[in-house]
Amino acid sequence: MSFIERILEDPERFKRLKIGFYCTLVLIAAAEVVLPIVFHDDEAHAHHFDFEGWPAFGSAYGFISCVVIILVSKLIGKLWLMRKEDHYDS
């Protein structure tokens, strides 16, 4: 997989990869807003809740979920659950 190596280890190419990633995200979010309107996709049967119809709900909820999961889990871990690896040996 030398092509991955070339991309990851060349700062110039890596920068382009990052820009490409952000552009894709914008496209995805835009698609989520625009496509249902363009295709008149009034899939009332697919929407069980109002919030599913909010613009780019999937994208927003995905981002929020990710941040909440990481921060809350780390907090629980630091305050309570995480111990030294030899916790059970001593």
Add this chain to the structure above:
Amino acid sequence: MTPEWLHPGLVLIMGAWILPFLKGGLKKFGMLAIPAAAMFLCFTMSEGTYGEVSFLGQELVFGRVDKLSLIFSYVFSLMAFLGMVFALHVDDDTQHISALGYAGGALGVTFAGDLLSLYVFWEFMAVTSALLVWLRREPEAERAAFRYFLVHVFGGLVLLAGILLHGHAAGSFAFEHFGTSGGVAWALILTAFLLNAAVPPLGAWLPDAYPQASVTGAVFMTAFTTKSAVYVLIRGFAGTEFLIWLGAFMAIYGVVYAVLENDARRLLAYHIISQVGYMVCGVGIGTALAINGATAHAFAHILYKALLFMGAGAVIQMTGKHKLSEMGGLYKTMPITLGLYMIGAFAISAVPLFSGFVSKSMVVSAAGEDYRQWIFLTLTLASAGTFLHTGLKLPYYMFFGKDTGAKGAEPPKNMLAAMAIAAVACTVIGVAPSLLYEHLPNALEYHPYTLAHVTATMGMLGFTALGFFILLKHLDPEPKISLDTDWFYRRASGPFMRLLQGPLTRLEYGFIGQLYEAVIRAPIMGMAKAMRILDSDFINEAGESLARSTRNLSETMKARVGGHAQHYGLIMAFGLFLFILWAVTLR
């Protein structure tokens, strides 16, 4: 058992014992032929009831074959085959026999139409799977195997108690739906099923034991115990309301632990808990769509989770490392493993065109159709967590990230082949879901590929990735472990043992022991002493004096009787001769 029906589980359990007698290429052929034969039997089986046996006045049914048991038997037998391909290079007959027996036990549970035969196969699975952990033959693994075994023995006893109470009350051991609420028997059976489904707080055995199993053994373990538990839950407890909440909690629980986890296979193990949460939730919702969803998700899950464990196992085997903090940069030396692993990761993350997308969404949609918005939101949040860990964190720290100098190489060809077959299966199900849907227990239409569903999923996955890269530095795996409910039997048992050894022991020796001494032991000892005296002074003396008098008598006789023995002999013979002569002539 009727001759026209052969139990595929029995083929695996008994067939495995041929392996030690085979050598070289023939052994490899046998390792593949046995699960292939079981697979053939499952895929060609038609619905009906087979293998009815009357035993000690009870009707045992070894072959209840309907749509629900068939689809589970397909994936269990397929998994047995995949697992054996993955383990083809391993030269350890005991492991192979255990693994095939374990898969056979799962098929036995699947086809069991009565609770007694179910119980036998249930316990058989516990023993054989514990062996797969134990057979890594490291002290750490042996301890984990022992804990695993004790937990499952406990679960088995709970199940047995439940079955006996249920059988007594219902007057039959037939395995049917137990109802959505019930008494002690109902609760005991449900508890045993939930224990095997690794539902917290009863599920800590899973992340404790699976990462300790051998590289190939762990692949088998991911498939059978939890998914056979999902099967019996569907069969016995569909529609039980509180399972919905338990399942949703479980889905989040696994995700939280996966954030903290540093051991590659333990991270994946926590995601088994998370994914089984979707299935338990589906069982709880209990509608036709939800049951189809739980079944389809179990099917898809077995294949992609096996693929993920194979990938992580390959890395562990080739590098000798199992902690994420000690890996990194392996994409250069293990690109094929990375590629195949990522297919599994996409499948578990429910990326469109992969199997998880068409199975997980059924459960989520079922929650939607039932207007349970908090369940819907929780399951969707857990989905983001799944992609975050299995699709981003694990591959990032394992294959990319900081190169820690761990040396890797592609694993043996058979391991890659098993991964490739699993990857193909994950993709085929994702691309052509009707292949899976037509075998689901309930006949109904479901279309995963709607525009809204695909765009919302892509948005969710894309922005989860964004969150991951923004918070990357918070995610660096730390060389720590996280407390789970196994703490109660690993650590809290310490004070309990001290209580036993301190006050309780003193009470035992000081009071009960003394009481025992005074009331039981002392009288018995006294009596024994009296008996001994009686024995030695009286009975022995009697015997001895008898012996003495006999000896004296013989001494006296010896003194009286003298002469030559041959003369006496001759005279006796002559006398005898005369006697015979007299007797003969007289007639």
